[in-house]
Amino acid sequence: MEDKSQIPLTSAEMGILWTQYINDTASICMINHFLKKVKDDEVRPAIEFALNGSQQNIDFLRGFFKKENFPVPIGFTDQDVISDAPKLFSDTFVLMYLRNMSVLGITAGGAALGFATRPDIVDFFKEVNKTSILLQDMTRAIMLNQGTYIKSPYVSLPDKVDFVEKQRFLAGFLGEVRPLTVHEITMLFNNVQTNAIGKTLIIGFAQTAQKKEVKQYFLRGKQIAQKHIDLFSDKLKKEDLPAPMLWDTALTDSTAQVFSDKLMMFHIASMNAAGIGNYGTSMAGSPRRDLGILYASLIPEVALYAEDGANIMIKNAWLEEPPQTDKRDTLIKGE
Numbered sequence: 001m002e003d004k005s006q007i008p009l010t011s012a013e014m015g016i017l018w019t020q021y022i023n024d025t026a027s028i029c030m031i032n033h034f035l036k037k038v039k040d041d042e043v044r045p046a047i048e049f050a051l052n053g054s055q056q057n058i059d060f061l062r063g064f065f066k067k068e069n070f071p072v073p074i075g076f077t078d079q080d081v082i083s084d085a086p087k088l089f090s091d092t093f094v095l096m097y098l099r100n101m102s103v104l105g106i107t108a109g110g111a112a113l114g115f116a117t118r119p120d121i122v123d124f125f126k127e128v129n130k131t132s133i134l135l136q137d138m139t140r141a142i143m144l145n146q147g148t149y150i151k152s153p154y155v156s157l158p159d160k161v162d163f164v165e166k167q168r169f170l171a172g173f174l175g176e177v178r179p180l181t182v183h184e185i186t187m188l189f190n191n192v193q194t195n196a197i198g199k200t201l202i203i204g205f206a207q208t209a210q211k212k213e214v215k216q217y218f219l220r221g222k223q224i225a226q227k228h229i230d231l232f233s234d235k236l237k238k239e240d241l242p243a244p245m246l247w248d249t250a251l252t253d254s255t256a257q258v259f260s261d262k263l264m265m266f267h268i269a270s271m272n273a274a275g276i277g278n279y280g281t282s283m284a285g286s287p288r289r290d291l292g293i294l295y296a297s298l299i300p301e302v303a304l305y306a307e308d309g310a311n312i313m314i315k316n317a318w319l320e321e322p323p324q325t326d327k328r329d330t331l332i333k334g335e
Contacts, residue, residue, distance in 0.1 A: 009068060012115035014323045018073055020112070020128065021061045022320065023270070024054040025075030027101070029263055034094045037087035042146065043095050046138045050098050053131040060124060074320055076263050085258040088204050092148055093197075093250030099139035100197050104274055105132030152189045153241040155182060177288070180239050184291055187282035192232045193244040194278060198271050199225035200250050205264040207255050213312060214261045221268060224305060228298060235291070262318040265309060272306035 009017075031051040038044050065072045089097070109129035116122045143149035180188070199222055206218035233243035259267075276299055283295035313319040 007118055009070070010115075010117055011323075011325070013118065013121055014070070016112040016115055016125070017061060017064070017070075017121065018322055019108075020057060021065075021073050022075045022266075023108075024057045024061070025073075025077070026080075026263060026266055026270075027054045028058070029076050029078075029081040029259065030267070031098075032083075033081055033085065033258060034089070036083070038091055038094065040091040042142050043091045046095060046098055046135065046142060049131075049138060050101070050135055053128075053135065056131075057124075057128060064120075064124075076260075076266070080260040080263040082257055082259075085208075086254040086256050087252055088208065088254055088258050089200075089252070090250040092146075093200060095139055095143055095146075095148065096197060096250075097201070098135060099143065100194065102132045102136040102139060105129075106136065107277075150193065150244050152186055153236070155185070155241075177290075180235070180241075180288070184286045184288060185236070185239075185241060187278075187285055188232045188235050188291075189244060191278060191282060192229055192236070194275065195225045195229045195232070196244060198268075198275070199229065201271070202268060204251050205259070205268070207251070207253075208258050209261055209264060210257060211261050211316075214265060217309060217312060218264075218268070221305060224301060231294060231298075235294075262313070262316070265313050265318060269306060269309050269313070272302055272309065275302050276306070 028051065031047055031054065035044070035047045035051060038047055062072055064070075106129060109125050109132055112125040113122060113129065116125055140149060202218050202221045202225065206215050206222065209215045209218060229243075236243045279295045279299050279302070283292050283299075286292055286295065310319060
């Protein structure tokens with residue numbers, strides 16, 4: 001019987017494995033700091049579980065890359081985190097951060113399973129997904145127990161099944177505007193919450209960044225996040241629905257360097273990509289015209305911010321290049 005594990009890697013498999021390695025090396029740096037500074041004994045097991053999961057992924061991937069003669073990415077190392085740096089984020093925020101990362105991990109892992117072909121790679125991403133789901137369960141349980149879990153708003157149960165009869169279901173500017181659907185509420189609520197997490201993270205990064213251009217970039221990101229929080233919150237408040245709480249108070253006043261500027265820029269780049277994905281999904285799930293136009297107007301703003309961040313990373317030689325296809329014209333010319 002043919003050994004299916006010897007099938008050459010597809011471009012999709014190269015991409016998902018390379019990305020997983022880079023992300024896990026960054027996670028290890030972040031989580032190591034959290035673990036060294038955690039004070040809450042209830043939060044500690046979740047941090048340890050997340051760290052162990054990322055370390056197991058790296059161990060597998062390093063062996064896999066060497067077996068496949070695939071260059072092991074550099075990613076991030078101990079040089080990207082200051083081991084004795086003061087505590088920067090509260091334990092409550094760390095728990096919220098881990099929960100958010102588990103959601104992103106489930107999303108990325110699910111997509112990877114759709115792209116993977118080889119059985120060994122499929123099995124690996126099944127384990128990645130399993131770990132993300134278990135981390136989600138752990139963080140949710142701790143937050144519910146501590147009273148810090150923020151649930152989406154409650155609405156009344158429907159009296160009967162209805163079908164859309166008029167085009168005003170799509171209206172959002174003039175005339176009678178219908179109430180938000182539960183899907184639209186969920187999207188708005190989630191986007192407030194993710195921007196609030198991102199804002200707190202970026203404030204902490206701005207406090208501790210070393211380069212002036214990086215500090216300025218983070219301050220600009222803080223303003224963008226606050227603007228988006230206000231826009232989404234206003235939509236909820238107009239329907240007499242609560243918006244999620246913010247996490248600005250989850251930071252210490254430390255200005256000592258914790259993470260390298262390279263690591264922090266990468267982290268914000270990853271959050272920008274996730275944000276654009278969230279807005280695209282939200283736009284697709286929001287039939288009301290005012291919401292669709294809102295999301296469509298915000299995506300270019302985040303994309304431009306992400307591009308400026310990429311330029312800073314390129315300038316400072318911080319942006320590791322993913323695998324690419326061969327440049328056939330150059331090979332043909334012998335250049």
